[in-house]
Amino acid sequence: MMAEDGWLVRIRPPLGRLTQAQAGGLAALALHHKVDSLELTSRANLQLRGIAEADYPALLRGLQALDLVDPDVHTESRRNLLMAPFWQPGDGSTDLASALTQALSAAHAPTLPAKFGFALDSGATPVLRSSRADIRIERCTTGFLVYTDGATTGAQVPADQVVAQVLALVHWFAESTSPAIPFRGMATRLAQHPLPPAFTTATVPAHSPAKPPLGPVPEGCLAALEFGQLRTRTLAALAAIAPLRFTPWRSVLLEGEATIPDLPDLITRSDDVRLRIHACTGAPGCGQAAAATRPLARSLATALPAGQTLHVSGCSKGCAHPGPALTVLAADADHYHLIRQGRAADRPDATHLTPAALATLIQERVHAP
Numbered sequence: 001m002m003a004e005d006g007w008l009v010r011i012r013p014p015l016g017r018l019t020q021a022q023a024g025g026l027a028a029l030a031l032h033h034k035v036d037s038l039e040l041t042s043r044a045n046l047q048l049r050g051i052a053e054a055d056y057p058a059l060l061r062g063l064q065a066l067d068l069v070d071p072d073v074h075t076e077s078r079r080n081l082l083m084a085p086f087w088q089p090g091d092g093s094t095d096l097a098s099a100l101t102q103a104l105s106a107a108h109a110p111t112l113p114a115k116f117g118f119a120l121d122s123g124a125t126p127v128l129r130s131s132r133a134d135i136r137i138e139r140c141t142t143g144f145l146v147y148t149d150g151a152t153t154g155a156q157v158p159a160d161q162v163v164a165q166v167l168a169l170v171h172w173f174a175e176s177t178s179p180a181i182p183f184r185g186m187a188t189r190l191a192q193h194p195l196p197p198a199f200t201t202a203t204v205p206a207h208s209p210a211k212p213p214l215g216p217v218p219e220g221c222l223a224a225l226e227f228g229q230l231r232t233r234t235l236a237a238l239a240a241i242a243p244l245r246f247t248p249w250r251s252v253l254l255e256g257e258a259t260i261p262d263l264p265d266l267i268t269r270s271d272d273v274r275l276r277i278h279a280c281t282g283a284p285g286c287g288q289a290a291a292a293t294r295p296l297a298r299s300l301a302t303a304l305p306a307g308q309t310l311h312v313s314g315c316s317k318g319c320a321h322p323g324p325a326l327t328v329l330a331a332d333a334d335h336y337h338l339i340r341q342g343r344a345a346d347r348p349d350a351t352h353l354t355p356a357a358l359a360t361l362i363q364e365r366v367h368a369p
Helices: 020-032 053-065 073-078 093-105 159-175 186-192 232-239 294-303 355-365
Strands: 006-011 037-040 046-051 081-083 118-121 135-140 143-148 153-157 215-217 220-225 229-231 244-246 251-255 277-279 310-313 325-330 336-342 350-353
Touching: 006 053, 020 053, 020 232, 037 232, 046 053, 073 093, 081 093, 093 118, 093 159, 135 159, 143 159, 143 186, 153 159, 229 232, 277 294, 294 310, 294 325, 294 355, 336 355, 350 355
Parallel strands: 081 118, 118 135, 277 310, 310 325
Antiparallel strands: 006 046, 037 046, 037 229, 135 143, 143 153, 215 220, 220 251, 244 251, 325 336, 336 350
16 A cells, blocks of 8 residues: 555564564565564554555565465455464464464455454453454353354354354345445444344353553563554564564564563553553654654653553544544644544644643643543
């Protein structure tokens, strides 16, 4: 995809994981094409920005050699599976993910909207409920629970029936879809079309999602990235240590490692204020952004009170954080609007503020009744 600063290339790591060879090869490719940092998205994908049009074919060949690009656009568009990083070799998670991907990419599989997504939560407790997905698969006491986002019921099935049940939901969705009506989320679809009876037999248990703490986990060690930015040289350094798994919380898991390496990009403390700040690419990388976002976000970190989430957006689309937050919206290159608790498209509480005035008002308004 062409962006303001050049081609934007998205990579969907197979199973959300890079081997050491893949990570090292990707870092070398990025350095060769003068990409200083990669972006980790909320779908646990990686993005390279600013690729010159003349360099794109060579980059694509390099990614194909690393097995990081699908053979065709059809397959790539169907492989929209978000996989929780907390799986163990031999527990069946990767086999299930591969079977799902293969079934969804088959020539006879129904066509789905471009951003229609799946979430595979195969750990002991679900961790992906705050991540966007239209069909969810979660491990339960008797196998797996398969259900649509927003539903209160689903189908509880053994592992060997998961793929068939996911495909049944995909066909139900496709048969209830009209090309003339845009897809506006699964909640709207559920209100208009009842679920098949098989998906009304098991209750979806209540669960409050929480980001796993940084540091050691049974699968390795978890470190976060400021705004999801992973410097290319840091990727190269990590590739020399361990295979990498990427998360929707813009963090990276180093497989089998007990400690986080001392690298400048890595956030190691769960109470780091940067984990509560979201900022989009901003100007000049995004043509829709009215101003730079990340330098301002960093400068506002000291003004952000405990417990508050800050979202700095270059435009009203609010790509970095779709949910409500203390939101700063760029008005022009030097001024910003403040939305006390809402989304980037909401009516601002204060307008055309300088960065200094913004910092002062943030501290005042978050304490206001």
